[in-house]
Amino acid sequence: MNARATTRPGGRSARVQQSVHQAVRELEAELGRDALTVPLIAARAGVTPSTVYRRWGDLRELLSDVAVERLRPDTPPADHGGLRADLEAWVVQFAEEMSSTAGRTYIRDALLGDPEQGNAARCSDYAADQLKVIGVRAAGRGEAVPDVESLLDVVVAPLMYRILFRPSDLSADFTDHLVATALGRAGAAPAG
Amino acid sequence: MNARATTRPGGRSARVQQSVHQAVRELEAELGRDALTVPLIAARAGVTPSTVYRRWGDLRELLSDVAVERLRPDTPPADHGGLRADLEAWVVQFAEEMSSTAGRTYIRDALLGDPEQGNAARCSDYAADQLKVIGVRAAGRGEAVPDVESLLDVVVAPLMYRILFRPSDLSADFTDHLVATALGRAGAAPAG
DNA sequence: CCACCAGACGCAACTCCTTCGCGTTAAGCT
DNA sequence: AGCTTAACGCGAAGGAGTTGCGTCTGGTGG
Numbered sequence: 001m002n003a004r005a006t007t008r009p010g011g012r013s014a015r016v017q018q019s020v021h022q023a024v025r026e027l028e029a030e031l032g033r034d035a036l037t038v039p040l041i042a043a044r045a046g047v048t049p050s051t052v053y054r055r056w057g058d059l060r061e062l063l064s065d066v067a068v069e070r071l072r073p074d075t076p077p078a079d080h081g082g083l084r085a086d087l088e089a090w091v092v093q094f095a096e097e098m099s100s101t102a103g104r105t106y107i108r109d110a111l112l113g114d115p116e117q118g119n120a121a122r123c124s125d126y127a128a129d130q131l132k133v134i135g136v137r138a139a140g141r142g143e144a145v146p147d148v149e150s151l152l153d154v155v156v157a158p159l160m161y162r163i164l165f166r167p168s169d170l171s172a173d174f175t176d177h178l179v180a181t182a183l184g185r186a187g188a189a190p191a192g
Numbered sequence: 193m194n195a196r197a198t199t200r201p202g203g204r205s206a207r208v209q210q211s212v213h214q215a216v217r218e219l220e221a222e223l224g225r226d227a228l229t230v231p232l233i234a235a236r237a238g239v240t241p242s243t244v245y246r247r248w249g250d251l252r253e254l255l256s257d258v259a260v261e262r263l264r265p266d267t268p269p270a271d272h273g274g275l276r277a278d279l280e281a282w283v284v285q286f287a288e289e290m291s292s293t294a295g296r297t298y299i300r301d302a303l304l305g306d307p308e309q310g311n312a313a314r315c316s317d318y319a320a321d322q323l324k325v326i327g328v329r330a331a332g333r334g335e336a337v338p339d340v341e342s343l344l345d346v347v348v349a350p351l352m353y354r355i356l357f358r359p360s361d362l363s364a365d366f367t368d369h370l371v372a373t374a375l376g377r378a379g380a381a382p383a384g
Numbered sequence: 385c386c387a388c389c390a391g392a393c394g395c396a397a398c399t400c401c402t403t404c405g406c407g408t409t410a411a412g413c414t
Numbered sequence: 415a416g417c418t419t420a421a422c423g424c425g426a427a428g429g430a431g432t433t434g435c436g437t438c439t440g441g442t443g444g
Contacts, residue, residue, distance in 0.1 A: 011410070112300060
C-alpha cells in the first residue's frame with residue numbers, strides 16, 4: 001500500500017503506517033492541507049517525526065501515498081444497461097471527482113511526491129480497471145467495445161489534460177463529446 | 193514573465209528577477225535540481241533570502257516560473273512542406289523534449305508550484321501556438337487542417353497523459369499513431 | 385526640477401522543520 | 415526460546431522558512 005516496499009509488513013510497521021495515514025486525513029480535514037507538517041502529523045499519529053522521515057522521506061511522498069488512496073474508486077462502475085450509458089455515467093462522475101478542488105489537489109499530490117511515478121501509474125490503473133469492468137460487461141451483452149488503451153487515449157487523457165493544463169476550458173458537456181468520440185458516433189460539439 | 197504581476201517592472205525589480213532566475217539555472221546545472229534551496233539561490237543571485245520568499249513565496253513557485261521559461265519553444269515549428277510532415281516532426285520533437293528526464297521535471301515543477309495553474313495553462317498555450325503556426329501554414333497551402341482544439345485533445349493530451357501517468361507505455365511510434373489518428377487516416381497500431 | 389509616496393529590498397532575530405547518530409524495541413526465522 | 419536485523423524513539427545540531435523594522439529605489443504630482 002506504500003510506495004516503498006515494506007520489507008516487513010506485519011505488526012508494528014503496519015500500525016505505524018495506518019496511524020500516520022489516518023493522522024494525515026484527520027488533520028487535513030481539520031486544518032486544511034496547507035497546514036500539514038511532518039511533526040504535526042507525527043504527533044497526531046503518536047510517532048516521532050524521524051519515523052515519518054525515514055519511512056516516507058518527505059512530506060510530499062507521504063501526501064502522495066495518501067492521495068492515491070483517496071483516488072482509488074471504492075465501488076465498481078454503475079450498470080446502466082448499455083455501454084454508452086455506462087461510459088457516460090462513469091466519465092461524468094470521474095470528471096466531477098477529478099476536477100473538483102480536492103480532486104485536483106490529490107492528483108497533483110500523487111504526481112508530485114513520487115519520483116518513480118509509481119503512484120501516478122496507479123492512478124491510471126484505477127481508471128483502466130474501471131473501464132475494463134465496463135468493457136467486459138458490455139462484451140457480455142454482445143456489444144462491440146473499444147479496448148482500454150484507446151479509451152484512455154480518447155477519453156481519460158483529454159479530460160485529465162484539461163484538468164491539469166487548461167482548467168478554464170473544461171465544461172459539462174465536454175464529457176459527452178468525449179464519449180461520443182470514443183464510440184465512433186458524432187456527438188455534441190467540443191465544448192471548449 | 194513572473195507568475196505574479198510585477199507591479200513595478202522597471203529597474204531594480206527586473207534586475208532582481210533576472211539574477212534570481214539566472215542563479216536557479218546555474219545552480220541547477222552545477223548541483224542538480226534536488227540540491228536547490230532558497231538561501232543558496234539567493235546567495236548566488238546576490239540578494240537576501242527574504243527577498244526571494246517575498247516575491248515568489250516559495251521555492252516551488254520560483255522553480256515553477258523557471259520551468260515554464262525553459263518549456264517555452266525558442267523557434268517556430270520547422271517547415272517540411274506538408275501538414276502531415278510538419279505535424280509528425282513537431283510531435284516527435286515535442287515528445288522527446290517532454291519525456292526526457294529534464295522535460296518531465298520541468299512539467300512537474302510547472303504544475304506544482306502554481307496554485308492558480310496559470311503556469312500550466314501557459315505550457316498548454318505554448319503547444320497550442322506551435323500547432324496554430326503549423327495549421328496556418330497548411331491552410332496557406334490549401335490543405336484542410338483540424339482545429340487546434342482537436343489537436344490538443346487527440347495528440348497532445350494522450351502524449352502528456354502517458355508521460356505523466358504511464359511512463360512505461362510510451363514508445364517511439366506512438367507519436368506516429370497519434371498524428372495518423374489526428375489526420376483521420378489509419379496509421380501504425382497503438383504502440384503500448 | 386524637486387519633493388513626496390509607495391513598493392521592494394536588506395538586515396537580523398526567531399521559530400521550527402529536517403537530519404543524523406545511537407540506543408532500544410519488536411518482528412521474522414531457525 | 416534465542417538470534418538477527420529492520421524499524422522506532424530520543425536528543426542534538428544544522429539549516430530552512432518567517433517576520434518586523436529601517437532603508438533605498440523608482441514612480442508620481444506639484
